[in-house]
Amino acid sequence: MAANGAASGEPEHKCCGVSAEEIQEKREVRRNKQQPWIVLKLAVFLTIAIIVYTWYVYVGRLCIPMIRRDAGALGSHGLGIGLLVVFVVLGLFMIWSYEKIVLTPPGFARDYVQKTPAPAGHGGFHTYWESESEAELAAARYGPPQQSAPLPTPTPPQSRRSESHHKRSTSDSAPRIPEKVLNGTASVRHHGSQNGHAPSPTKESFGTTDRPPAAVGAHSAVTTEKGHGNGHAQPAPISAKHTRRPPKTPVLRDEYRYCYKDGFLKPHRAHHCRACGTCVLKYDHHCPWIGQCVGARNHRFFYIFDFWAFLFCSFTFASLVGLVGQAASNRPDFSIDGQHIAIIVISGFFMIFTFSLLVAHGILIAGSFSTVEQMAVQRTTDREKRVMARLHSRWAFSARKATRKLWDAEWGRLGKEGHMWWLGGTRNNWEATMGDKVWMWFLPIGQSPDDGMSYVVNPRFDAEGRWLPRSEWPAELR
Numbered sequence: 001m002a003a004n005g006a007a008s009g010e011p012e013h014k015c016c017g018v019s020a021e022e023i024q025e026k027r028e029v030r031r032n033k034q035q036p037w038i039v040l041k042l043a044v045f046l047t048i049a050i051i052v053y054t055w056y057v058y059v060g061r062l063c064i065p066m067i068r069r070d071a072g073a074l075g076s077h078g079l080g081i082g083l084l085v086v087f088v089v090l091g092l093f094m095i096w097s098y099e100k101i102v103l104t105p106p107g108f109a110r111d112y113v114q115k116t117p118a119p120a121g122h123g124g125f126h127t128y129w130e131s132e133s134e135a136e137l138a139a140a141r142y143g144p145p146q147q148s149a150p151l152p153t154p155t156p157p158q159s160r161r162s163e164s165h166h167k168r169s170t171s172d173s174a175p176r177i178p179e180k181v182l183n184g185t186a187s188v189r190h191h192g193s194q195n196g197h198a199p200s201p202t203k204e205s206f207g208t209t210d211r212p213p214a215a216v217g218a219h220s221a222v223t224t225e226k227g228h229g230n231g232h233a234q235p236a237p238i239s240a241k242h243t244r245r246p247p248k249t250p251v252l253r254d255e256y257r258y259c260y261k262d263g264f265l266k267p268h269r270a271h272h273c274r275a276c277g278t279c280v281l282k283y284d285h286h287c288p289w290i291g292q293c294v295g296a297r298n299h300r301f302f303y304i305f306d307f308w309a310f311l312f313c314s315f316t317f318a319s320l321v322g323l324v325g326q327a328a329s330n331r332p333d334f335s336i337d338g339q340h341i342a343i344i345v346i347s348g349f350f351m352i353f354t355f356s357l358l359v360a361h362g363i364l365i366a367g368s369f370s371t372v373e374q375m376a377v378q379r380t381t382d383r384e385k386r387v388m389a390r391l392h393s394r395w396a397f398s399a400r401k402a403t404r405k406l407w408d409a410e411w412g413r414l415g416k417e418g419h420m421w422w423l424g425g426t427r428n429n430w431e432a433t434m435g436d437k438v439w440m441w442f443l444p445i446g447q448s449p450d451d452g453m454s455y456v457v458n459p460r461f462d463a464e465g466r467w468l469p470r471s472e473w474p475a476e477l478r
Contacts, residue, residue, distance in 0.1 A: 034277025043288040044102060050346060051095065057343045058087055058316060062323070072335075074323040083319055090312040097305040098290075100444035106295025107281035107452040109270045115263045119255045242391055244407040246380055246418060252457070252465035268455045269296075269421065271372055281452025284370040296452030300434050303365065304444050306358045313351035320344050368421050368429035377415050384414075411469055412460060418467050420458050 065073040066080025073080070250256060257266045259279050266272075271283035273293050282296035294302045320340055327334050364374060384407070392399045412418050423429050434441050435449050457465070460473050470478055 035275050040275065040288075041291040044291040047098070047289055051091075051098075054316065054343055054346065055091065057339045058320070059084065061337060061339055062320070063087070074327050086315060087312075087319075090308065090315055094305070094308040094312040097301060097308050097444040101290050101298055101301040101305045102292075104298040104301055106283075106293045106299075107297040108276075109259075109264065109267055109279035109281055110262060112281075112453060113264045113267065116258075116265055118260060118263075119258055242387055242403075244380075244384065244411050246411065246467040247376070248466050250464035250466060251420075252463065256465075267453055268457075269370065269373070270452070282370055282450065283372060284364075285372075296450045297448050299361075299365070299450065300440070300448040301444050303358070303361050303434065304442060306354050306361065307442065310351060310354040310358055313347045313354060317344060317347040317351050320347070365433045366426045366430050367415055368419065368423055368432060369415075373419070373421070377419065380418075381414060409470070411467065412473075417458070417460050420461050420465060420467075421455055422458050423456075 062074065063080045063084040066075045067077055067084070069077055075083070252268075254265060257268075258264070259266050259272050261272055262279050264279075266279050267281060269282040270279045272279045273283060273286050275286045276293055280293045280295040282299070284294040284299060286293045287302070290302070292298075321344055324336060324340055324344070328336065363369075364371065367374075369377075384404075388400055388403065391403060416422055423432060431449070433448070433450050435446075440446070459477060461467055
């Protein structure tokens with residue numbers, strides 16, 4: 001008579017009568033469960049309390065005493081009226097925009113798509129925000145390893161002193177600047193890597209012993225060389241280690257767009273939010289200060305709120321600091337009001353916070369990015385920095401610039417031609433979210449022009465969402 005655990009060969013580990021699998025399953029359920037309403041809106045009530053307290057202190061303990069000409073007032077009657085008018089105007093715009101962002105939902109995919117079965121027999125895998133390792137990138141681009149000539153036997157390790165001397169001599173030996181830069185395309189040649197070190201660019205062509213066969217041809221940079229007879233542009237092979245390798249995950253396939261939590265095929269740019277427990281259209285991030293996500297339908301109002309909140313906090317901070325500082329320097333018997341100091345601290349903190357959001361989201365909107373999509377581009381940027389560090393020394397600015405031009409000549413620019421939802425220019429990107437009227441950029445009126453459902457894929461990407469090299473773009477875009 002054998003127990004189930006003994007029959008399986010391993011005893012089942014339990015804690016207080018509960019197996020590890022059951023504990024993990026409960027944790028997963030709790031993590032994916034929508035947060036209670038009171039938890040989602042807790043920071044909203046805190047924000048309202050901060051706004052009310054700020055109005056009480058600034059109006060009741062700063063402006064009113066000045067208007068009444070009290071003995072301890074920090075300014076004159078006229079100054080009190082002027083500060084009160086500006087504070088109320090900025091405060092009302094901020095409250096108006098905050099009300100708009102809190103009450104405007106970001107748009108939920110469940111309201112526009114029907115539940116469908118999961119894709120059957122797919123060969124894909126789940127990704128977290130389109131993440132890939134570099135090994136997966138190489139496998140996706142070049143395929144499985146192929147039989148080729150054996151690699152040279154690595155030389156035995158040297159001492160630290162000789163190794164560092166070799167690195168210095170390698171970095172200082174050959175010039176790293178391309179021979180020519182013609183119409184945005186550069187001619188560059190490198191040696192293959194030797195003894196595990198990064199190759200140094202020289203006047204020789206790139207070595208091909210460390211480069212898979214699939215990298216030749218369409219994925220090569222176009223260069224102009226002398227001695228090719230007719231002088232036409234000829235493709236110069238680039239080492240696979242030292243070219244740009246964008247992610248090759250087919251993110252537009254059904255198996256990558258399917259939400260296994262909600263049970264439907266997500267619209268383009270939609271992502272699942274754990275806090276809200278559902279997929280959000282053009283998901284940017286979940287903001288506790290507004291009690292919901294920032295997405296397609298309310299990203300415009302979020303930016304407008306940041307604008308007015310920054311102006312309100314800046315005015316409150318600057319006026320209080322100026323008045324308190326002047327009084328402290330001119331009155332020997334001056335007693336600082338502790339509540340004035342509290343508002344200075346609060347307004348200063350939110351002034352910096354809202355300014356950082358204003359700049360960050362201004363860059364995102366101008367580039368037609370969401371925060372999630374910008375993170376995907378940043379991963380490619382980080383890889384390029386590592387490759388660039390292997391190719392050139394830190395201070396070789398001209399060589400780094402030339403190499404980046406070579407990459408851009410082959411692929412296009414990261415975040416522009418290499419962004420799936422790029423609309424061709426900053427103005428087009430901006431108006432797609434903020435509207436085509438200037439007043440729409442500042443006033444929380446109407447609706448966002450972005451409905452979260454109508455997006456056109458950049459034609460520089462294939463039908464499955466992979467970035468194509470310039471040689472495979474439509475002819476009118478090359």
